[in-house]
Amino acid sequence: MERVAIIGAAQTKYERNKPDTFAEMIYEVVSKALEDAGITIKEVDNVVSVSSDFWDGRTISSMAISDASGAFGKDITTVEGDGTFGALYGMMRILSGSFGCTVVCAHHKGTESNMRGITNTAFDPLVERRLGLDSINSAALQARRYMSKWGVWEEQFARVSVKNHGNAMRNPLAMLPMEITVDDVMASRKLADPLKLLDCSPVTDGAAALILAAERNAKKWTTNKKRVWMKGVGHCSDAFRLGDRDLADTRALKQAAKKAYAMAGISDPLKEIDVAEICDAFSYMELMWLEGLGFCDDGMGAEFVERGHADFDGALPVNPSGGRLSAHPVQVAGLAAMAECVLQVRGEAGERQVDGVETALAHGINGMCGQAHCVWILGK
């Protein structure tokens, strides 16, 4: 099978009330990603855009940024969900043999609307929506279910927030670099028990883009150092309704990880993966997903983080970018995680560079409480 490489990556700075339009952000990241790849828009033969109509406040939001994405006169298609799923679609288009170079771009401006109002509309209007569920209170139900199933404490969630905001101090693109303590997290405003303000990712604006190329083109256009191979990918979805799943169970992620590891030939993820960017939309999620990804046993995520294994200088640095807790441009989040992994594999991550990265893992979620997961293995 032909391989697919990521040959270009770019992100905007993540901010509140970003003064750029959706199109301006996409122009910025696609231009920078092309420059990073050392190619022009002429070499690109298709675009996968990632956006959400409801967040953008318009229908067919993908068409509104098609010029900005460089899709004029080309094939463009869209994913409404996380950027990791857009990248999967982009890779599949190349593997189909129909395309040789794909731009995958995602944009999000959370600060232009009402986050709770919008995430409420993700719920079934016939049942849960009228109860007032949204991304925060549903996550709170998951967090407590996870706590009671495994005997995890709020302080252990807080530890994730401390680590990731601290990591963001090394990332000039992050929105909330902060040196905080577990006490600060515990004392922050209660939003929905057991989640406090500093357990929750912030509403953020930003965009990211990747340039994917078929092996034949990647080798023609770029140097060995620039190419980061898409070695493995897996995705899997659980039930839509919260009550139809066990919210403390990570079976969908386990399936996704199993597929990605099998494709990449990974048998011992903790040994073979050097850095991970995992969806920490809420502090507790990092612990759950560490378990689902097989870095530790079920219920042991808190101990893994407490022992410092996930620290910047730990056995498996997790979210050295500062993660989603430090900037959460929803649909962009997973693509940003992949862009960070590209920098890590190339050794271009600046101050946040982890030593000796050969293989990196990027993870994104879609749907409430991690209904669906996409896992990427990227490497040299």
Next chain:
Amino acid sequence: MGIETAGAAAVPRRSQRRFKQVREVIDALRHGTRRNTRRLAAKREVKQLSDWKDQVEVMVHHGKISVPYSWTVGSTLSKWYVLMRDKGEIWANRCPSCGKVYVPPKIKCNDCYKDMNDWVKLPGTGILESYTVVHYSEPVIQPQEPPIIYGLVKMDGADTAMVHLMGEVEPEQLMVGMRVEAVMSEEREANIFDIRYFRPSAGGEA
């Protein structure tokens, strides 16, 4: 249906900066020789690619989209709601293949993808699997003033859980595993609020 766009309100986001540089270019255009004007303008042009943005007063236009919808409830959920409205009962349906009981009812079992035509009546009691006390206010979506308590209730006789409001309970009394029961509304309209809320029931902790 109405899509209203409120009048454009000016909200400046960037203060004027590097005014001096613009001044220089203008002065050069006015007074410089043709040649050095061009050179200066060309030099500025390169810088302007990034610089002009710092001088823009970026505007924000406010708007609101209000579009009504009428969603059909479909046969499965309509049956559920009508039983609730007319009899004050909570029903579930069962997978003919694996026996899993779903509430709210579903068309097909997630695991088996088989039609679920067996309906079973639930006693309306259950166990609190998780809960949260919401402290923030969001009138656009919330059915009542905060604090609002939500419970994830695993009802007796069902294999799935249901999210609903909790009532007649103080936040500090909440406990995972506690016995709860549904309280039906007096006035029922065949929607999710026909269950008023769940409250702690006799029997205490399971």
